[in-house]
Amino acid sequence: MIYKSACRMCHGGCGVLVHVENGKVVKLDGDSQSPISRGKICPKCLGSIEHMYHPKRILHPMKRIGDRGSGKWEKISWDEACAILVDKIQTLQSKYGAETIAVGQGTGRYHFQHTIRFAHAIGTPNWFEPGTAQCFIPRIITSVLTYGDLLVTDYGYTGNQYPACLLVWGKNPGISGPDGESQFRVKSALRTSPKIIVVDPRETDLAKSADVWLPIRPGTDAALALAFIHVMIDENLYDKPFVETWTTGFEALKERVREATPEWAQEITWVSADKIRDAARLYATTKPGAMTWGNALEHNPNAFQNSRAIACLPALTGNVDVPGGNILGEHVVGELDWLLDSLSDDAKSKRLGADTYRMLCGPLSLFPSAHIPTILEAVNTEKPYPVKAFLLFGNNGLLSIADTHYTYETMMKLDFISVMEFYMTPTAELADLILPGATWLEANEIMTAPLVANNYVLAQQKTVDVGECKQPEDVYIEIARRMNLSVGTESLKTLLDKQLEPTGLTFDQLCEKGYVYKPVSYRKHETNGYGFLTASGKIEFVSSYAETLGYDSLPSFSEPPESPYSKTDLVSEYPYVLSTGGRMQHFFNSEFRGIQSLRKKHPWPLVEINYSTAEKLGITPGDWVWIETKRGKIKQKAKLTNQHPQIVHVSYGWWYPEMPGPDYGLWESNANVLTNQAPPYCPAIGTYQLSALLCNIYKVGEDEKTPENLMKKDSGLLCTL
Numbered sequence: 001m002i003y004k005s006a007c008r009m010c011h012g013g014c015g016v017l018v019h020v021e022n023g024k025v026v027k028l029d030g031d032s033q034s035p036i037s038r039g040k041i042c043p044k045c046l047g048s049i050e051h052m053y054h055p056k057r058i059l060h061p062m063k064r065i066g067d068r069g070s071g072k073w074e075k076i077s078w079d080e081a082c083a084i085l086v087d088k089i090q091t092l093q094s095k096y097g098a099e100t101i102a103v104g105q106g107t108g109r110y111h112f113q114h115t116i117r118f119a120h121a122i123g124t125p126n127w128f129e130p131g132t133a134q135c136f137i138p139r140i141i142t143s144v145l146t147y148g149d150l151l152v153t154d155y156g157y158t159g160n161q162y163p164a165c166l167l168v169w170g171k172n173p174g175i176s177g178p179d180g181e182s183q184f185r186v187k188s189a190l191r192t193s194p195k196i197i198v199v200d201p202r203e204t205d206l207a208k209s210a211d212v213w214l215p216i217r218p219g220t221d222a223a224l225a226l227a228f229i230h231v232m233i234d235e236n237l238y239d240k241p242f243v244e245t246w247t248t249g250f251e252a253l254k255e256r257v258r259e260a261t262p263e264w265a266q267e268i269t270w271v272s273a274d275k276i277r278d279a280a281r282l283y284a285t286t287k288p289g290a291m292t293w294g295n296a297l298e299h300n301p302n303a304f305q306n307s308r309a310i311a312c313l314p315a316l317t318g319n320v321d322v323p324g325g326n327i328l329g330e331h332v333v334g335e336l337d338w339l340l341d342s343l344s345d346d347a348k349s350k351r352l353g354a355d356t357y358r359m360l361c362g363p364l365s366l367f368p369s370a371h372i373p374t375i376l377e378a379v380n381t382e383k384p385y386p387v388k389a390f391l392l393f394g395n396n397g398l399l400s401i402a403d404t405h406y407t408y409e410t411m412m413k414l415d416f417i418s419v420m421e422f423y424m425t426p427t428a429e430l431a432d433l434i435l436p437g438a439t440w441l442e443a444n445e446i447m448t449a450p451l452v453a454n455n456y457v458l459a460q461q462k463t464v465d466v467g468e469c470k471q472p473e474d475v476y477i478e479i480a481r482r483m484n485l486s487v488g489t490e491s492l493k494t495l496l497d498k499q500l501e502p503t504g505l506t507f508d509q510l511c512e513k514g515y516v517y518k519p520v521s522y523r524k525h526e527t528n529g530y531g532f533l534t535a536s537g538k539i540e541f542v543s544s545y546a547e548t549l550g551y552d553s554l555p556s557f558s559e560p561p562e563s564p565y566s567k568t569d570l571v572s573e574y575p576y577v578l579s580t581g582g583r584m585q586h587f588f589n590s591e592f593r594g595i596q597s598l599r600k601k602h603p604w605p606l607v608e609i610n611y612s613t614a615e616k617l618g619i620t621p622g623d624w625v626w627i628e629t630k631r632g633k634i635k636q637k638a639k640l641t642n643q644h645p646q647i648v649h650v651s652y653g654w655w656y657p658e659m660p661g662p663d664y665g666l667w668e669s670n671a672n673v674l675t676n677q678a679p680p681y682c683p684a685i686g687t688y689q690l691s692a693l694l695c696n697i698y699k700v701g702e703d704e705k706t707p708e709n710l711m712k713k714d715s716g717l718l719c720t721l
């Protein structure tokens with residue numbers, strides 16, 4: 001039997017033909033009819049079979065029988081597991097209030113929106129995800145504020161008009177294929193030889209092939225973007241007719257960037273003024289130009305304004321909703337009801353962070369979720385009220401939330417933790433209750449990116465069962481039914497059918513067909529009768545919504561709170577600027593370190609250091625290096641590059657499933673041991689500093705242990721690498 005499905009080993013959703021024999025998945029092929037991937041799949045997808053049948057997979061529910069973190073578990077039934085969950089939720093609801101339960105999940109997983117729905121169904125406004133403030137939500141919010149919808153990069157949807165210029169900002173899309181964009185579409189666009197501008201402190205492969213590489217100091221993107229705008233206005237390179245007809249606030253923006261000369265930006269960003277001018281001119285004069293922005297913009301507290309500044313560029317150049325530019329996508333499926341309205345106004349106002357980070361958490365937020373540091377603070381201080389329980393569905397917070405020591409100590413204080421997972425992780429080891437989660441091959445869903453305003457929907461079909469694993473949606477519905485809730489009890493098929501109504505198909509029919517694809521339409525603002533979905537109907541350089549929520553309505557730059565300029569007293573001890581998190585092709589965040597076919601490609605975490613710096617410190621390629629910040633220190637293996645001598649980049653998400661639990665090497669190489677969860681945060685969104693921090697580096701001593709020499713001796717797994 002062959003099923004059409006959509007891979008979910010990353011955010012991508014490439015089309016896959018799943019071959020099943022005797023109840024087992026035996027082969028995966030790319031589906032040549034898939035509108036987004038056209039038959040291509042990557043090694044992560046091919047690793048899915050190893051992943052789902054891995055000997056270490058969790059196959060049944062378990063409850064903890066020893067102390068928290070002692071690694072002692074007892075197998076239980078699903079019936080008992082659900083009874084425990086219902087009892088905990090009801091007890092906490094009646095004793096302290098539903099808001100004392102925080103529901104957590106991971107980035108962009110297939111069940112993402114259902115988790116939010118579940119949190120609201122049980123009455124808590126506090127759902128969280130280690131992404132949100134640190135990932136994509138700032139770009140979504142600022143796009144919606146500025147354009148009324150999410151800006152999508154048109155990597156050649158029509159098949160005949162590709163971007164003539166690609167401005168790639170804080171993103172590495174050929175590797176990460178982020179946020180619902182297929183890396184294969186990016187690669188097709190690159191094959192048409194556009195002019196390429198890359199803004200990245202690291203000399204990535206894309207940076208190497210770029211026409212202009214701007215090796216920016218981490219955390220200073222808004223300053224660079226303001227200088228781009230300055231050049232475009234100063235040199236009359238902007239699209240005057242488009243700006244006059246379709247934007248508001250141009251004069252105020254012009255005033256805002258008056259002093260933001262390339263020379264001003266050079267001092268801040270460490271990129272030469274000449275290069276800034278060259279790049280701004282190239283982007284402004286090569287049409288169509290597509291701006292594509294990434295996750296790095298959300299790894300420092302200027303997140304909101306970083307995205308606001310860069311969001312101005314397509315509007316200034318008129319590259320809006322044109323083929324090969326930045327488009328406002330289609331919405332082929334309906335929205336899933338998040339049940340936000342089932343929360344009372346009082347409950348909404350209790351969302352942790354609501355009165356402070358109003359763009360992320362407030363009642364008027366465009367994407368309301370809770371603020372992680374405020375949740376952890378509530379666990380520790382019981383203010384404004386205690387948080388007693390974490391219900392986690394696909395979240396490895398000890399790897400993905402900043403400052404692991406602090407996160408670990410805080411989680412140890414919780415009354416109750418449940419974790420739904422594929423494998424035991426360092427985070428899962430802190431749980432009271434473990435639920436076995438279904439991989440994409442064992443779950444029914446639709447693959448679309450409603451938040452990404454995409455123009456397709458694919459079926460993700462359940463092809464087999466593995467052990468007693470369930471998809472989270474089924475657990476949410478089961479709990480809601482057992483609790484006799486007034487909302488959240490509909491079956492998954494009912495919900496999927498409802499979302500699919502605009503396509504005229506049911507979920508079962510979509511499974512037969514595989515996908516629905518709607519051709520992109522362009523220049524919609526010219527004919528739709530309302531222009532853009534903002535208050536003014538125009539693209540807002542001055543954001544009326546930011547003003548309403550009490551924030552600077554024009555883009556601005558502020559220095560990261562821990563940097564060589566803002567913390568001069570730290571520079572002698574921590575002379576280097578640290579960036580974390582550039583993605584690796586064969587992993588997805590903290591996942592797949594235990595999948596041999598993938599791990600073989602990247603056996604060890606890499607710290608990237610400039611050649612001359614390494615020479616000065618006696619570090620040669622492949623040496624293990626200590627990286628230390630005020631929060632802690634870790635070891636990674638040296639890779640030498642041409643980046644700025646003062647900048648250091650570490651890989652993130654590293655733990656060692658082959659090492660003994662319950663820690664599995666959590667403290668060895670995990671980037672978040674180094675990062676900072678302390679304030680100040682982005683005033684609008686609450687973003688903390690995962691990057692642009694101060695660190696020191698030095699070679700690991702001959703007699704010190706490293707993950708590599710530990711493992712070579714003791715582990716079957718790595719001996720075979």
Ligand SMILES: Nc1nc2c(c(=O)[nH]1)N[C@H]1C(S)=C(S)[C@@H](COP(=O)(O)OP(=O)(O)OC[C@H]3O[C@@H](n4cnc5c(=O)[nH]c(N)nc54)[C@H](O)[C@@H]3O)O[C@H]1N2
Pocket residue numbers: 105106107109110111130131132134135295393394395396397399400401402420421422423425436437438439440472580581582588589590591652653671672675690
């Ligand atoms: N230092 C640093 N920290 C970062 C980042 C960085 O670049 N640097 N990046 C940030 C970003 S952008 C993000 S989005 C977050 C990501 O943070 P997370 O989304 O928490 O990512 P992971 O840490 O990989 O945790 C996901 C866990 O869920 C499990 N899982 C995955 N899919 C499913 C599923 O379908 N069902 C179930 N039950 N479990 C599943 C996986 O096995 C894994 O253990 O991290 C952030 N943290």
Ligand SMILES: Nc1nc2c(c(=O)[nH]1)N[C@H]1C(S)=C(S)[C@@H](COP(=O)(O)OP(=O)(O)OC[C@H]3O[C@@H](n4cnc5c(=O)[nH]c(N)nc54)[C@H](O)[C@@H]3O)O[C@H]1N2
Pocket residue numbers: 010011107131135136169170171172173175176177178179199200201202204216217218219220221293294295296297579580581582583584585586587588589590649691692
């Ligand atoms: N294969 C794979 N794919 C993934 C993931 C994965 O782990 N592996 N993770 C998924 C997730 S959660 C996300 S959010 C996306 C992320 O995908 P992208 O948004 O493309 O992010 P990265 O691939 O990390 O690339 C970010 C680039 O920004 C650079 N950078 C670092 N600091 C700065 C800075 O301050 N300014 C600028 N301008 N650049 C900087 C880094 O060196 C890096 O090359 O990928 C998703 N897809």
Ligand code: SF4
Pocket residue numbers: 007008009010011012013014037040041042043044045177183
């Ligand atoms: S790019 Fe992502 S969605 Fe596509 S095949 Fe690879 S892991 Fe799967």
Ligand SMILES: [Mo]
Pocket residue numbers: 107131134135136295
């Ligand atoms: Mo992310």
